[in-house]
Amino acid sequence: MASYSFPDDFTWGVATASYQIEGAVAEDGRKPSVWDTFSATPGRVLNGDTGESACEHYHRYKADIALMAQLGIKHYRFSIAWPRIVPTGIGPVNEAGLDFYKRLVDCLQEHGITPHATLFHWDSPQALEDRFGSWQSREMAHAYADYVSAVVSRLGDRITHWMTINEISCFTHMGYAVDQIPVHAPGTTVKTLKEVWQTSHHAILAHGLGCQAIRAASPGPCSVALVDNFTTTVPLIESSEHIAAAQKAFGSLMSNGGIIFPVLTGAYNPDLLEKLGANAPDIQDGDLENIHQPLDAIGLNIYFGSYVQASDNQQGYEVLDFPAGYPRMHMPWLHIVPESIYWSIRHISETLGRPDLPVFITENGCAAQDELRPDGTVMDSDRIMYLRQHLKSSQRAISEGYPLKGYFLWTFMDNFEWAWGYDRRFGIIYTDYPTQARIPKASYHWYSECIRQNRVV
Numbered sequence: 001m002a003s004y005s006f007p008d009d010f011t012w013g014v015a016t017a018s019y020q021i022e023g024a025v026a027e028d029g030r031k032p033s034v035w036d037t038f039s040a041t042p043g044r045v046l047n048g049d050t051g052e053s054a055c056e057h058y059h060r061y062k063a064d065i066a067l068m069a070q071l072g073i074k075h076y077r078f079s080i081a082w083p084r085i086v087p088t089g090i091g092p093v094n095e096a097g098l099d100f101y102k103r104l105v106d107c108l109q110e111h112g113i114t115p116h117a118t119l120f121h122w123d124s125p126q127a128l129e130d131r132f133g134s135w136q137s138r139e140m141a142h143a144y145a146d147y148v149s150a151v152v153s154r155l156g157d158r159i160t161h162w163m164t165i166n167e168i169s170c171f172t173h174m175g176y177a178v179d180q181i182p183v184h185a186p187g188t189t190v191k192t193l194k195e196v197w198q199t200s201h202h203a204i205l206a207h208g209l210g211c212q213a214i215r216a217a218s219p220g221p222c223s224v225a226l227v228d229n230f231t232t233t234v235p236l237i238e239s240s241e242h243i244a245a246a247q248k249a250f251g252s253l254m255s256n257g258g259i260i261f262p263v264l265t266g267a268y269n270p271d272l273l274e275k276l277g278a279n280a281p282d283i284q285d286g287d288l289e290n291i292h293q294p295l296d297a298i299g300l301n302i303y304f305g306s307y308v309q310a311s312d313n314q315q316g317y318e319v320l321d322f323p324a325g326y327p328r329m330h331m332p333w334l335h336i337v338p339e340s341i342y343w344s345i346r347h348i349s350e351t352l353g354r355p356d357l358p359v360f361i362t363e364n365g366c367a368a369q370d371e372l373r374p375d376g377t378v379m380d381s382d383r384i385m386y387l388r389q390h391l392k393s394s395q396r397a398i399s400e401g402y403p404l405k406g407y408f409l410w411t412f413m414d415n416f417e418w419a420w421g422y423d424r425r426f427g428i429i430y431t432d433y434p435t436q437a438r439i440p441k442a443s444y445h446w447y448s449e450c451i452r453q454n455r456v457v
């Protein structure tokens, strides 16, 4: 067998998100999202960039899909913009907004590409921020479930792979902050940590109610998943004591214990609750049952990890800081820890006790300091290095029997990278924003060859 090869039915794809690529923010009835407001607020996004035009994918989707087909992917993960479908958040459904996704999906299917739709990738309607402060209110979870019913009942004939919500921590724990301005929309400053945890509690509840809504509205069998970005604890040394330390550390690191734990096990992690004390969120009767829904798969967005070693301190482990010279890609947080893919999958099986749950890497990729060369090419050998190591780590998980079913590279083309605007490029296609030309980078050709040979090349 060829080295680093993948199973024949392995899902190879790329991922994008609506606000980052679509543009056309005021077309066909779409109303503002919190990201339109946030990016229009001076000082929030680098260089004052906004998603107003982004990659103009709303109008250029046909040419973009042709490039996907050329790349050789058979699966595409994209997100649906809530403010296109229910522009005021709660209320009438905008059929013109749905029509865009019908056209998109039909075009994908003409090219033999299966759609995987994320129902929420951070662009919530501004109207709900004005009405009740978005995720600060429990009403947000119900509004979300109603929006999900509207989408799935209309698009369920064309889409059978659904992902409820993308990276809950990023629009809750990074969208609300205590006594400081948060880096993500809606950008609300709050007084206590409890208020922040309450927002993520409402979001996991939205996930649970969303799962129920999808299954009720789907006209046929479908697959339902959450997309999470827990922080992966990686044993510094793969020995039993350090592995045990990484597993112990997993539940109380960042927001892991309050998102992936209740979603997959039906309970918040006890170490986390103890650590939070009075800052733990209020949990109503029945919430945990609603949150802990049966899933067909879990999607993991993995970019980096945290090294952990065993320690004789009270908690039994130490989460290690990165030394100053540790290699990283073009983001302050993007330390290169390829083993994080393998360990993220193993944590699902062992730490969370869900060995049979199919796993998809729904995002993995990196920003690099890409330059368009005089001959019109982009030689991103650094991105290829990063991706190659992460694919090898994915393949390792499969070779050891863990149920990794697919990999979606982040991202298809350079796009609006949230608070970093257009300054950071994660694409395997270079977007020349002034002309909107798409220029496949060296990594596009490399990924295409991996897909063609079904192995890491």
Ligand code: FCB
Pocket: 017, 020, 166, 167, 170, 229, 301, 363, 410, 417, 418, 426
């Ligand atoms: C993830 C987001 C995605 C993109 C990448 C770089 O956190 O889901 O939209 O910005 O990071």
